[in-house]
Amino acid sequence: MVTLPEGKLYIDGKLRSAAGGKTYDNIGPWTGEVIGQAADASADDVNEAIAAARRAFDNTDWSTNRAMRYELMKKYRDLLYANREKLVHIARHEVGSAIGAAFRAQIDGALSGADRLIECFDQVHWEEDLGIRNENGYDTKRLVIHEAVGVVGAITPWNVPLYVNVGKVVAALLAGCTVILKPAPDTPLMGAIMGELAAEAGFPAGVFNVVTSGHAAMAGEMLTTDPRVDLISFTGSTAVGKLIMQNGASTLKRVFLELGGKSAFIVLEDAPNFPMTVMGSMVVFHAGQGCAYPTRLLVPKSRYDEAVKALEMAYAGFSTKWGLFDEPTCIMGPVISKRQLDRVMSYVEIGQKEGARLLAGGKVRPDKGGGFFVEPTCFVDVRNDMRIAQEEIFGPVLVVIPYEDEADAIRIANDSVYGLGGAVFGPTESAVRVCRAIRAGALSVNGGVSITGDLPFGGYKQSGMGREWGREGIEEFLETKAIGIRAS
Structure with a gap:
């Protein structure tokens, strides 16, 4: 010990x-x-x-x-x-x-x-x-x-x-x-x-x-x-x-x-490498315990089924790659405490009761050890008015929300009491235009780093x-x- x-x-x-x-x-x-x-x-x-x-x-x-x-x-x-x-x-x-x-x-x-x-x-x-x-x-x-x-x-x-x-x-x-x-x-x-x-x-x-x-x-x-x-x-x-x-x-x-935050990860309809970009939205780094972590994935309705299939593959491929203490490439361990584990699991239950579909995860994993392990979890068929889309869970939980067009994506992203971070993927001009319309303090375009020691960091709204x-x-x-x- x-x-x-x-x-x-x-x-x-x-x-x-x-x-x-x-x-x-x-x-x-x-x-x-x-x-x-x-x-x-x-x-x-x-x-x-x-x-x-x-x-x-x-x-x-x-x-x-x-x-x-x-x-x-x-x-x-x-x-x-x-x-x-x-x-x-x-x-x-x-x-x-x-x-x-x-x-x-x-x-x-x-x-x-x-x-x-x-x-x-x-x-x-x-x-x-x-x-x-x-x-x-x-x-x-x-x-x-x-x-x-x-x-x-x-x-x-x-x-x-x-x-x-x-x-x-x-x-x-x-x-x-x-x-x-x-x-x-x-x-x-x-x-x-x-x-x-x-x-x-x-x-x-x-x-x-x-x-x-x-x-x-x-x-x-x-x-x-x-x-x-x-x-x-x-x-x-x-x-x-x-x-x-x-x-x-x-x-x-x-x-x-x-x-707190409930940041949006927006993939535009014409984003290059659409499936890979969607796969990159998994909330797994440090078990999702980050205030600016984008935990709402917004994808166009026209490519929604494609996005869901990409996520199914991503979560299936990640299932054996987390909770490994001695593995140098591992980026996800336990949540901090029993209290936080219980909080995350309460939201898994809330999401199911609200009618969202549990695509992956959603379980406690005592087989990983005596600590506080929650599976990487993804909900699809989520509406932005659901609690799992509005409230900060602070755990490895991604919610997936379809949008009609660019204006709808911006509306959904801004339909939150929070405004801390976010990410937009797509043609640069379009992605920057969307970022300018989002009410948040730190926004990434196509993976650009918006949180570093020489950039101001903070939030809008609550x-x-x-x-x-x-x-x-x-x-x-x-x-x-x-x-x-x-x-x-």
Whole structure:
């Protein structure tokens, strides 16, 4: 049995246990067994982390010493790279990532993202001289200053924890903020190791803090309601995002939310390699646990039967290629937890009751091991008003919806409370035209990559507000100040 290192808190520059030495079990998705222990922070621990971050922002030059921040974040980035194998090990055992996914989105995507954020640092306009203008009969020299917001509470999910941790923490620290990272209870070690590497890098005390907790809400509620915290950056479900907005209202916190999605994968009627493109829509990478993952396949009615046959072949061919822990090409393992498995299976039941046809999968697979295995699943004959087409399942479930023409495809794609991602396949001019009409924040044409560390990422509608990654991701953590200097 694999045992991961015990995750520690990182507060005010020190790695330490939680108050009273309290820990909680870290459960491995492949086995359903305990694979380690994580520090279980108390309310007092969280309070200490907030106080430390507040002191570091108010009483040190962290927010103003850009050269020092830049050099330290490059050192931190280098430590992440130096620990790549350890990070992959954690992603495999704690996150439940198959090897093919662990080396891609889970770890290398995060490391590349850190590179891109550091590259974007020079693109930030910290000060702008707007020249002299005569107002009220005299000249005024005008400056616009961009400076750090203050203390940031970063609340992150379990699906790609290092990637999201890096996106928030590195951007906020580059901006000059101080940070309290609160990882998801299911993936504490991927947060704790960020504290360990910060200690190794020599971060000033209080600039960065990590608090892990087995309690689903306690630490997050403290961060979202405490007046000493200036900004909350949250990635997770839309339902929790709404609660965070409510909690932050009493102190008028700035809130940045990256929330759920029900993205469309649109194959146009004249798309080249139509069958292969349809086959590529299977929701299998990391068991479909991705917020921007296109999980609604839209195909033209004129080629619907062809699409269904292609999917039958694709799912049949994939049936022995998932849930393999030691296979380097495997990209699908278990879902994160028993709770998530039950959620996915509840939607399989809902889809059947709604009248959709189960083309493939739909079963729990205990023969794969003691963990949380759900078959790659596909529903056809789906209407867009069905719950399985409207609600985020966050598992390996694809729903297939026919459309009449291009305008109908756009209508169906936009008929959702979400607007996070999407993909369109077809002649480039047509596909770009469709993308321009879709209300979503990150769209791919013919497989083009629309989510990278130097591109802004975020959603429309109930998929959130604000942008992560790229120059815009750093600027999310800045305030804007105007200064007028009388010149005559």
